Amino acid sequence: MGLYKAQKALLPVTVLGLLVALGTAVMQWTEKNEAAPMYSGMMLFNNFSIAFSAISIVSTILILLLSKGYFEKISNHIAEYYAIILFSLAGIIVMVSYHNLSMMFIGIEIMSVSLYILAGIRKNDFASNEAALKYFLMGAFSTGFLLFGIALIYGSSGSFDLEGIRTYVAGNPQNIDPLFYTGILLIIVGMCFKVGAAPFHFWTPDVYEGAPSLITAYMSTVVKVAGFAAFLRLFSACFLLMADFWTPVLLVITIVTLFIGNITALYQQSFKRMMAFSSISHAGYLMFAIVAIGAASANSIFVYATAYSIASIVAFGSLILVRQHSGTDNFEGFNGLAKHNPFLAFVLTVSMLSLAGIPLTAGFIGKFYMFTGALSQYKVWLVIIAVINAIISIFYYFRVIIAMYFRSGDDAEVAIPAYYKLVFGFSALATIVIGIYPTLISALI
């Protein structure tokens, strides 16, 4: 399409294509969840994959709708944006439906390489370049860990296939190769890099801040969710029986992630950086489902990820508007927003409440499932720590609400384009509806 310079058609065609993809994915949903592996056992498109593909596609559509008029401003290679985002989405679909470690690796790489380009797409911007370089170096590093881990797993179990690895673990409960354990640890390191969990999170704030806001939104929602889906799929399919070995490791990672994300977010002056650190802390909550792995894990991650993605997209969308208006990413930019933009202030409040996990929003349901899952395995202390962190997070989420409603700013109205209104309205509605009636989405997997 870039060749034909048909810039006006880009957005409608892309969105239409994604809607078709969404439709075909949803069509395959079956009540019994009995899909069989396909493509010589490379992929398994079961309900888990459908649900996560659907949320990835929906989030991408929402982000693309917000991009109307945005990409034109920051660069003149518009077609590339759409193409690269779609490439990375293709990688993500592979990541959530692989049935073979090689496919997982390929999916992750398709996604990551596209993201390296996206992060640096503002070619003449220093921060954007820095973000791309940092992301590339860190990403390549973590890919190395991941690949090494996969190799060790293959070396000791003799299979790339998830089914094969599970059979190996189940068949040799007493004498599992030590290299297999090392492989698991290396995979944990690689995956934690990808989802931005501490202590492998150092790239996130800088990359999130340097990349264009919409790309940040894409990275912190779709990419992160896909990372967790891949993470969970691998660990629940292959390593479930060895949970005693790796849960302590992940437990420590979870706790560190929660505290680092929350406490650092507390001290940020920039809304964008705050969102970056809050996304680290949300990674910590999402880890709950893997630490307390069980039948309900997939469902918890799905609900939590949906709530988190929708709310984050609203937050980043508002940030773009406010930045265009006030020229700053800081909290002060939001001062007095409620007076002249009650709609924008309202939807942003809903999404902040959702991120903070207040009842009657989707975010609460997500936290509720996570807590239930962890408590059902008697990880009471983990939940207490999570509660403390939820309390800390109130401070910085409410800073935005306080700035919008209780502080006075300049009196000009922020113009909201029609596409933004559509996305915001849809997201706020979805957040509240899921918060009131989660059964809508929680019985999918």
Add this chain to the structure above:
Amino acid sequence: MTVSILLFLPVVAALIVLLFKNESAKHVAMFFGLAELALAIYFLAGFVPNASTQYVIDVPWIPVAGVYFSAGIDGISMVMVLLTTVLVPLIILTTYQHEHTNAKAFYALILFMQAGLLTVFTALDGFLFYVGWEAALIPIYFICALWGGENRIKVNIKFFIYTFAGSLFMLVGIIYLYLQTPGKVYDIHAFYNLTLDPSQQSWVFLAFFIAFAIKMPLFPFHTWQPDTYTEAPSAGTMMLSGIMLKMGIYGVIRWLIPNAPLGFLQWQSVAIILSVIGIVYASLIAFNQKDGKRLVAYSSIAHVGLIAAGIFAWNIQGVQGAMIQMVSHGINVVGMFFIWDIISRRLQTREIASMGGIAKVAPKFAIAFLIVVLGTVALPLTNGFVGEFLLLKGVYNYGIWFAAVAGLTIIFGAVYMLRMYKNVMQGESNELTAVFADIKGSEKLALGIICALIIVIGVYPQPLLHISEAAVTNLVNTVGAKFNTGRF
């Protein structure tokens, strides 16, 4: 007819209020407040005062998680529903003299909050209870922070964090109980039927206790309360003190002690001691307050301390006393804050020392003020007397010394209340108070209703006591029977 209509009407009403213009919002809100009251009275008319739960609704909400939308009214809930539905229109009436900016949002938030409060008072499902609990908190946060005084931002974030922190621990407790139930449900009766060992119950008790103690508030969890009450707009203070703190007390009766009877037994003396300390401490501080609204805020801590002590004594007199005292305290404290609202609106100050002699220029106001003060200090034949008498009897049954300390402090309370009245109303009027205009219109109506309620309940409390009697007796005895299984 089920209780659901009672819960959803305020939500619908709030949305309708938002459609109106700011000028007419208060009338619309008033209409729906009265409609809700009429509905509650209709429920009362058909209510059979035995121990059963009536008007029950029980439909699946989140089946995969064992959550049901399950609510109903028994005697205890009935009293709370009446309190809420009477006070909300009354509070709306007290705001008639105020011009709030963006009034429709203000009244919509009050109605949303009413829905949350009624959900708390009728929920029979742990999840629903928690949702109602938080649904009441969000609107009051915005009411206080949007229309409050100068320090509102700092004070209210403290208030929010405090209460939210407490309720998250309660959520952990609720989920923990849920996981112990055989059928994995949040149903309160399933919680009641659990037989956990004493140490588990002790932790469950603490998880719930912290939420309720912060909400009431009990010493030493009270530090958010005076600032929040002082900075809130007067309608917000009335909602907080008149109804919202009853959520905590109601929670103790319904969710804390019956859910963890053996845990309660381990912590009973601590809880009572904290309550009694709260009475003494708050009274001492109230004694030294110069700001009228702050004085009332501290006296409220003292009164709540007595209610809590009565409940923690866990006998029929104590809990029944708490029931009627919740109603009386709600009415009295709303009256008291309204009086200070009237004073501060006319004089632009709340400093007691700067006043005096208002009784001469505003005799009707003086009578109303006196009746509310007498109700607050629990003079016989006012509503406060019945409740405090029963509460002291309940505490006496637990331990004579606790009752003695609490009782003496009540007398102490009478001293500072009457002293406040004397300094504000009697003596010679000064420049400030000489032009004090007497009450009229909506102020007269609101204070008239409050005074009438104070006297009617004081003279003839039996019908009110009768509503909750069977339910309280049943609950106290059922839980009391479990105490014995814990004592070997």
